[in-house]
Amino acid sequence: MINRFKNLKIVKKLQQVSPKLKWLMFSQVQDYKINSEYINMICSDASKAVNSDNDRLEAMVRETLVKEFSPSVEKMKSYEFLVDAVVHNIKKKQLQATDNQDKIA
Numbered sequence: 001m002i003n004r005f006k007n008l009k010i011v012k013k014l015q016q017v018s019p020k021l022k023w024l025m026f027s028q029v030q031d032y033k034i035n036s037e038y039i040n041m042i043c044s045d046a047s048k049a050v051n052s053d054n055d056r057l058e059a060m061v062r063e064t065l066v067k068e069f070s071p072s073v074e075k076m077k078s079y080e081f082l083v084d085a086v087v088h089n090i091k092k093k094q095l096q097a098t099d100n101q102d103k104i105a
Helices: 009-015 019-034 036-042 045-068 071-075 079-104
Strands: none
16 A cells, blocks of 8 residues: 555655654654543544433433333343334434425425
8 A cells, every 4th residue: 555655745755754753753643642632633522412412312212111111121132122223213203304394495
């Protein structure tokens, strides 16, 4: 793969950089990666919000299933599949509703 890029100007210039400078750049990048700013850059707040919405939806489904059936439903082998199926159906209906709204507008 590197053979593909050997003719690029930037690759040629990087080959001329001294090993000490390369090590310095590498160590600075590693220090930045350890920082929480790097984690926030990779995992934006929008993705965190989506995950928290999914977690809340799943918690509501679990709570509703326990209320509707009984607390013993949690001990069943297929409980996790049931929760996943209900969450999937809710999301599917929500997507269909938003698609219908987009078509009307």
